[in-house]
Amino acid sequence: MFRLWDPRVLTSRLVVRYLTVGFLAVFAVANYVLWHDTESWDTASLHNTMAFGHKHPIKKLMVEAKAHHDHLLDRRSHDVEAAAARYRARRGRHPPPGFDRWFKAALDADAIVVEEYFDRIYKDLTPFWALDPNIVKRRANAWHWVVKVRNGTAFGVGDVEGRVPWLQLWTALVKEFAEHLPDVDMPINMMDEPRMLVPYDDIAKLVELENKERKLAKVNEVTAEFKGLEHVDQDKPDPYDPEWFGPSSQYWDLAVKTCGPGTPAYGVEQLKDFSAPAEFPRNWRPSYALKGFVQNWTAAMDPCLQPHLRQLHGSFIEPVSLSSTHELIPLFGGSKLPMNNDILIPGAMYLTPDEFYSGGENHGPAWRHKKNGLIWRGVGSGGRPKEDTWHHFQRHRLVDMLNGTTVSRAEADGTRAPTFELPSSDMYANKHQRRGELGAWIKKFADTAFVELLPDDDCDFFAPYFKISEPIPMNRQYAYKYLPDADGNSFSARFRGFLRSTSLPLKATVYAEWHDDRLTPWVHFVPLDNTFQDLYGAIEFFADSDGPGDAAARFIAEMGREWAETVLRREDMRLYVWRLLLEWTRVCDENRHTLGFVGDLKS
Known part of the structure; x- marks a missing residue:
């Protein structure tokens, strides 16, 4: 064993x-x-x-x-010497100044330090190494909303009247370790949606230049002294706004420019007419799946590999708000599509004490006392649905697929739901579907409903398909064994709460988050394809009390809960942002190629 x-x-x-x-x-x-x-x-x-x-x-x-x-x-670091060595081997540079203090804080917090868990920082920052540091720091300094650190004190700058409290939440997090930071500016994206979509060729050139300039400086050339931001503060630069593409633009057509030659989505334009039912790939055999179940989670999230997602996800059809640019500017936010160039930090909703997203500290009963069923309640978000587009949206598809009446109708007379097709029996050996009993089983097993439909609950076109239900607090949802999770206007902020619960999260998303490198699908949660074609196959396997599925589901639920309490704590979010800001300060410094920590090499 x-x-x-x-x-x-x-x-x-x-x-x-x-x-x-x-x-x-x-x-x-x-x-x-x-x-x-x-x-x-x-x-x-x-x-x-x-x-x-x-x-x-x-x-x-x-x-x-x-x-x-x-x-x-097995690659966990237990001392700063091992951590610094693994850093140099993986990053090709010395760690940033202050790395030793950061690592000591990690030890004091009982944090698990595995170098690969921080890969996201370097994916995000790589292209910025190829830009002029003086331009980058000035643009960061003068943005409309900024978390600033000066002389070891953090404070937020920007008008937050009538806005979400994200600037305040992120500022409060940085305050917890600001005394250990050099002066730095962290410009904040205050929108749900990520902002930057830099075309593939432009990013490729920046990445190539960063790779050419990267070096492991000689120990006697390394310095730990940052230039600081005093001269930028004195100059008081004006905010820089690049050309923004607004609501009149089509998001997929902007996003697909980030896809490289050779990817299936390269050059694929958005549909002109969405009135037809949602269309799924023919003979669906995704390369990132094993017999229909997600094997490569990174690929399963990537729209460049799946052009069909252009009409199966609201973000690509009509986002609630659209303000994107093809230019690379410094901007930090809580989530992004794989093709976005924003810099990731933990989502602000993970930092709030509001129990709406987390369910509080009540994580649900023991597995054996849970209802053997699935529950979902949420808002019909994920974009701006209209009469001729709503049936292409991800949350509407999830709720419709878990409506026993809709599924039974599709089984009985072959009536195709506008949001989905029944999965292929050649791919999934679903006994309930094989017997024509899938709808009847779903009706007993699943309890899913919208608590609000957007743009409003009175839209006539929703009436034949959805009824509004009363909200159910998160901590009451934890009484069920299975908790599906789908994107809203951006990432779903309930995911961390689901992981910390005693239930089993089933996750579909196209959005990347700060924690992706430290979570393992099939160990900490169940990954789902964004088409949801694997939904029935997955829940039937796990919910089968006559087979090994229930024990497997309990295993993942317990592993996910224990792991979330180990690597997704506020302490872990603090350490991630701390390390990110050490790296970011170096990127913005004129002496960035010789800034570093080499204390372990001098002893």
């Missing part, structure tokens, strides 16, 4: 916390049932040996994911 992780790499506090008798018992049962007791599944799969053979693909995906997760944990 494999272990969750090697206890030698944990502090004594974590050993006590995680390797409890109860958790070992859950792990042992899940491990045995999932990997050894295949008799019940084998019997069911005899009806479709072409699709699954004698083993369900989710079992294989879980084994591979667990091995990947363990491999990364």
Whole structure:
């Protein structure tokens, strides 16, 4: 039997916390049932040996994911010497000045430091290394909303009257470690949607230039002294606004310019007419999936690899607000599409004490006491739906697919729902679908509804499809075993709450977040394709009380909860932004190529 992780790499506090008798018992049962007791599944799969053979693909995906997760944990750093060495090996530079203080804070917070968990910082900052640091720092300094640090004190600058409290929330986070930072400016995106869509050729040139200039400076040439921002403050530069594309522009046609030659979406234009039902790929066999279930999560999120998403996600049809540019400017925000060039920080909603997104500290009952069912409540967001477009939106598709009446009608007379097609029986061996009982099962298993429809609840075109339900607080939703999660106007801010709950999150998204590199699909949550073609297959596997699925679901739910409490704490968000701002300050400094930490090499 494999272990969750090697206890030698944990502090004594974590050993006590995680390797409890109860958790070992859950792990042992899940491990045995999932990997050894295949008799019940084998019997069911005899009806479709072409699709699954004698083993369900989710079992294989879980084994591979667990091995990947363990491999990364084996690379954990326990002292600054190891951390700095791994940094240099992966980044090709010395760590930034202040790295030693940052690492000590990580140790004091019992944080797990794996260099790969910070890859997102370097993906985001790479093209900025190729820009003139004086221009970058001036534009950051003069933006409309900025978290500023001066002389070890953080404060927010910008008019926040009538706006979301994001500037205040991010400023409060930076205040917790500002005394350890050099002077720095963090310009903030105050919109739901990300802003920058730099064309592929432009980004490729910047990345190539950064790669050419990157070097590991000689130890005797390295300095820890930043130039500072006093001269920029004295100059008081005017805010810089590039050319913005507004609501009259079509978002997909802007976004697809970021896709490189050779990607399936390259040069693909948006549909001119959305009145027809949502169209799914023919003979769907995605390269990023194993027998229909997501295997490569990064690829599954990438619209450049899936041009069909242009008419299956509201962000690409008509965002609620659109103000994007093809120019690279410094801007920090909580989420972005894989093709955006914004710099990621933890979403502000993860920092608020408001229980709306988290459910508070009540994470739900033990697995055995939960209702064996699925629940979803939410707003019909995800874009600006209209009569001829709403059926192409992701949340509307999710709720419709989990409407037993709609599914039963499709089964009975072949009536195609405007939002989805029933998945191929050649791909998924769904026993309920095979028996023509999928709709009846969904009606008993799933409880999904909108609590509000946009632009308003009185839109006549929604009446035949959706009824408004009363909201159900998050902590009451945790009484169910299964919690699907889909994008809203940008990322879904309830994901961290779902991970911290005792329930199993099922996640579909096209939005990247700060934490992606430290979460492992099939170990901490169940990844879903954005078409939701795998939705029925996934929930049927996990909800099958006669097979290994329930033990597998409990295993992932427990792993996800424990891991979220280990690497998605406020302390971890603080450490991520702290390290990001050390790197950002260096990018904005004229001496950036010789700035670094080399204390470990001098001893």
